[in-house]
Amino acid sequence: MKFYGHGKLLLTGEYAVLDGAKALGLPTKLGQKMTIKRTTSSDLIWESLDPKGKAWFSSTISLFDFSAVTTTDQTTSDYIQKILKNAVRLNSEFLSQWNGFKIETQLEFPIDWGLGSSSSLIYLISEWAEVNPLLLYFKSEDGSGYDVACAFADGPVEYINSTDEVSYTEVDFNPKFKENLYFVHLGKKQDSAQGIKDYLKAVKNKSSLVKTITKITEDIRSVATLSEFDSLLNKHEDAIANHTGFQKVKDHLFSDYWGAVKSLGAWGGDFVIATSNKGPEQTIEYFAGKGLKTVLSYKEMIL
DSSP: OOOEEEEEEEEETGGGGGGTEEEEEEEEEEEEEEEEESSSSSSEEEEEEETTTTTTEEEEEETTTTTTEOOOOOOHHHHHHHHHHHHHOOOTTTTTTEEEEEEEEEEOOOOOSSSOOOHHHHHHHHHHHTTTTHHHHHHOOOOOOOHHHHOOOSSSEEEOOOOSOOOEOOOOOOOTGGGGGEEEOOOOOOOOHHHHHHHHHHHOOHHHHHHHHHHHHHHTTTOOOOOHHHHHHHHHHHHHHHHHHOOHHHHHOOOOOSSEEESSSTTSSSSSEEOOOSOOHHHHHHHHHHTTEEEEHHHHBBO
């Protein structure tokens, strides 16, 4: 059996999506694949590979309680155990025959990029277990779930997670100025769970923030020019900063940059989006001067 899930970036809605704001998620061209083969063993033999095919995690997992018989990383084993247990809760037939399997996962992006190694894994296991991926996510995680929706989407996704509904809709988001958009990796992995805790402690007026971010998400879908897009990105950064007290990434790291810079997901790490009305060479050179070598175009990054 073979399964595949896309990575993700959150263009609009970070933090506020947790309180019901409409968000725009972008599935990435790079994702994670999973191959499953039956074995004569009575355990699950698990191996996780990086983009170059090098194992970064391996474990022998008991089919009795999904605990690790052997493991190279207990934290990762505990996480896989949690997902498998929740999958069984949703489908009691899953792994009920005591058949052993060899499971191999492989990321197409470096694990420190923050493109959704965990969320795509939840989706892959949901496919294997034949359960609803969002239900499995909500049993296993405390986030919004937009990243799992991106894992199985064919293009940009408008996502809502409110007390009344959880919905996702694939939308037409294909900006004419996408050659002016760049994704820059800040070189450090951000802890999303910690970012959520920081937000919940800091946020002031949730209903006002939700209303503001939802309007930006709706407006950004139909934006026609780069200057309008810049304006909306800046408005989004201002809204999150004003409601949380978090420092904007441009003020912190790129105060001399000529375009807009916006955090994507938890502030302080992973990727940002940068807009530029200058050529690729000049743009890439600017970020290289800041010690940032991973700069990808919209076409390279987004599905």
